Structure formats: C-alpha cells, structure tokens
Amino acid sequence: MILVLDKSMTQVKKNQLKSILAEKGCMVHEPGGSGQNILGIIGKNSLTKEFFMAQDGVLDIVPISTAYKLVSRQMKKEDTVIRIGNVEVGGDRIAIIAGPCAVESREQAMTIAKEVKKYGATLFRGGAFKPRSSPYSFQGLEEEGLKILAEVREVTGLRIVTEITSPMHADLMFKYVDVIQIGARNMQNFELLKCAGRMGKPVVLKRGLASTIEEWLMSAEYIAAEGNPNIILCERGIRTFEPYTRNTLDLSAIPVLKQLTHLPVLIDPSHATGIREKVSPMARAAVAAGADGLMIEVHHKPEEALSDGPQSLYPKQFGRLVRDIYVIAPVVGKQLTHDYTGSAAAASHQRGYTQSNKEGKQVVYLGEVGTFSHKAASQYFGSDVTSYPAPTFRDIFENVKSGAADFGIIPIENSLAGSIHENYDLLLEYELNITGELSLRVIHNLIAHPDTKLEDIKQVLAPPPAFQQCRRFLDANPDIKIVPVNATGSAVKRIAESGIREDAAIGSIEAAEIFSMNVLEETIEDNPRNFTRFVVIEKKPVTEGVKNKSSIVFSTSNNPGALFEVMKVFSENQINLVKLESRPIHGKPWQYMFYADLEADMSDPEKNSVLEEIQKNTEFFRILGSYNCGSDRQME
C-alpha cells in the first residue's frame, strides 16, 4: 500500500514513522522524486487500516492493486533512471549495450570492445558463465573471462554487463563487474534473484522464454524486495510456434511495461530473432516503440564465434544501426546515451577548470524550467550537470564567459523556421567555443488554464521561433493576438501566475505539467518534422575525443568569385559543407559574414594546410568549434 503523507512533514518525522513501521515488521520504501510525500509499505496483514491512519502525518492509504508492489507504476510515477558510471539507463536516454555473446579470449573481447565503443556503445556485454542448452557446448571462461572483462573496462572505460548463473558466483561478480544479468532461463530462480537483490549492483533481468509479463515483474519484485531498486528489464523474445525466428520478439511488452512499471526496458533483438539480418529492423522498431535501450550481440569474426555467431552483427553493421538509432531517438523524444559529460568533464578538467567554488558543473539555458532549451540541456548532460535558466541568449553567453556556468546551450537553427540569427551574431561577438550539438524534436501545444476553451482565448504568449513554427495554427485562429516573450516555459509560467483565463501559451507538455496547466490543442507545429539544433558553448575548445564537425565563420573581399574561391578549397580537399549562412556585418552595410558547418575536424594539425588556403582567400576567419556531432560516427 501507499501511505500519503502530509506535504509539510519533515524528514525527521518521516524517519520516526519509518522506524515505527519497520519495528512492526513492515518493509518501508521511499520512492524518490515523485514530488509528493509518500511511503510505500509492504506490511503485515495483521496491521489494520486504523493503525496506519493513526500515525502522525499519514493523510491517506492507497492500496496497490497489483501483485508486484515496489516495481509498480502505482508506487512510483516517474521513470526510474539507473546510473552506471557516467551512463544513465532510462528516462530520456537510449542506452546501447553491445559485445559478444561470450568472452572467448582477451584479444577477442578487447577487439570487439574497441569496435563497439567506436560506433557508440555505452556499456559492454560478454558472458563468462554461459548457461547453454547442451552440456557439451562452450560454457564460458568463468573467472578468467571476468578478469578479461575487467581489463576491457580499464582499457576502454566501458562498464561491464555479464550474466550470473549461480549465487555461488556472487563474490566474483562483485569483484569484477558493474551490472549483473539474470538470463532468461534463470528468471524464476528465486534464490538467484534474492542474491542479486542483496548484491545491490544494477541488474538486467531478462524475460523468461515462456513467462508472462506479470511473472516477469514478480521476479523483479524479488530483487527490489531485497532492497535493490536498480533493475533493468530486458525483453529477449518468447517461445511461440513460429519457426522463422529463434524466438518471437514481443515488442508490445514495451508499452505494456511502460504502463505497469517505472523500471527501464531494454530490447535484445539478437536473442529474440537469432538471425543477423533480422536484428537491426527489430532494434529500430524497439526504439520507435519506446524502449530505453538495446542489447546487441556483436562479433568481429562471427563465423568463428563459440556461441551465437549467426545472430551477431559485424561491427560495421552495428555502426550503421547506431546511426539509425541516433536519427530515430529524437522522433520519440529521446537521445542516444553518450558519454558526453565523461569526455566533456575529463576534457575540461584537463583544460584546467577549477570547480573549487561549486558543487559540480553547471549548464545555463534559456528562459525557465520546461523550455525546449531546458530539455536539450538535460538530454545532453543527464543528471551529471546541474542546470539553471537565464532570461536572454546574451545572458547565456555572459554566464559562460564569466565562468558562472561551465556550459551554455543555445538553439541555433530550426528545421521549419530556419536559423536563430541572434545566436549566430553572439557566437561571433563572444570568443566562446562550440563543443557539442544535439537535435531535439519540438512538439508544440496550446496551453491554457484547465477550464479555458479555444474560443475563450484572446492572446497567446510564446517566443518568436515558436510562432514561426506554428504559423498554420495561428493563421487558422486570426483573432488570437500574439504576444512575444523570451521562451515557451516563461510563457506557460506567466499565464499560470497571472491567472488570466483568456491567455494561452505555446510550449511543451512538460511545461504544462510543471505549471499545472492544461493542454488545449496538441501538436500545433506546422509539420511533425520540427527539429531544433542546439549547440553547447564553452570557454575552451574540445581537445579530446572524436571531432567530426566544425563550425567556422569568415568574411571575404568584395570581388567576383571570392566566396567561390573558399568553397573551392573545401571541394579540393573533399570537405563536405553541411550548412552555409550569411549575416550582415554590423556597421558595414551590404557586407557579410559567412558561417559554415563542415564535416571535418578543422582543429586537427593535418588540416593546417587547408586552413592556410582558406585564410589566403578570406579577410576574417575563425573556427567557432570542432566537436562531435554524434550522427556521423566513423564509418570506414
């Protein structure tokens, strides 16, 4: 059951209540972050409703109707996000776990780990204890395999996921691995589940070959009941009558689970299909259906693999799949998990940032909580970096320049409305660096007070880019006056605070929820393919890691063919230009600065001769930043 507590109850009082309940033999669980003050109780039947209601601070009792309690959505409304090193599984992120079925040798594991890391995997998988259908099949390298996995982590930085098959191996697992996996065949091995619960490490719990979703969640409950909330569910196909695939991938389990539980859900299309060609289509479908991540088997020589070769992707196939996922994820409001902050933090540490005056790193974004910029900041940085809003774009640049914030995040262009010119001008004015980018799907909604109807609305508040993106809706409602404000979240906050029923705002569903407003019309943007590209700005440039894109700014003389001469340098050096934008030079009428995005790392010393060529043909030239754009992972 759930005890609803008085919102003003102090933590001290709550702790007192928790000890009273624990003394009475109740298991007490405090779900974090729900915004409400509640306690989850798995109690003794002998305790009456009156007993609970008599406790100080208890306002109500809500029974949990499902057999599983701790893992149920009723217990916790928010999605659970599980942190493994710098990687977060759940929430807005897509995590990609990749590696061979089994660790076969140091050389094999290390080769595959380097490949999958290069193509975007964030966790490494590999079996050391293999439960096989036949006792004569390869059973894994056991402790030797675990040692190899630990070495892979040392060398690549990828955290390790491996299967535990017996409680006897708990100490070994504890010593070597980051995430333990309970395989399909052991899903109802209750002693193993309890052991995993006691170990406290994150657990990937695979669905049994013939288990119902409810049985699966009951198994998760075993782990949670031991005090371990870090459970990731993994659908890997169930046994049906269909022989064309090894198992039948139950993708409908994703939306079912999303309703029933707060736990993250992964899909393993490798075991589900058992056939290499079928893996990528099902992986793409899984992300579109709302999965929080994928577990993919990859082998550099699958024909020689000791297990599961036919279902293992070649590294390049895996790379192509990750590129597809990178594109699909924003459509469903997610981003690929990427070790952004790990590398950004490591790089900025190296660059000599001192954080002595702060708890941690900070990113500044436009407007107010609930803006798209806020969402972009949390999708890019996860919870590693705290975020705070600033009222204008200039303030964001000022905050980064002064060192008040380590990072700024700014929208730079939108797929419907075009470039955000103010930010181009500010990039030139402030000598900051672009260090990363992210593309966010922007879904606009008309937001108003709960009892307001469309015909009541006299004016709508939003930033100009949002008006541009909702042109058709505004044209269809010409009587509604438009009132520009700095950001969508601020618009929603303003109408909530003013209490004016005739005012509406354009913004995200999240903003409506934060300010307890109603979504009157959903998806009012002109086209569903509405994406805004954000860039991250920092004081220092990126010096580490993949840099596959550069943004530059330059001006040319006012001679025939001057711009052509610069373009020729890119063409002759096989540098792909992905964007060209011109902006008037302030104070010099009819003269222009050109902003270009190039698919190349212009900070690489190998590009020095190209830079010299460009400089010969320009009057002004600056690299705004060379960074990893994510989508263009190396494809040799």
Ligand SMILES: O=C(O)C(=O)C[C@]1(C(=O)O)C=C[C@@H](O)C=C1
């Ligand atoms: O208003 C917001 O929510 C913002 O984050 C700003 C902003 C922008 O100015 O482009 C960002 C994304 C959308 O394109 C609309 C508005």
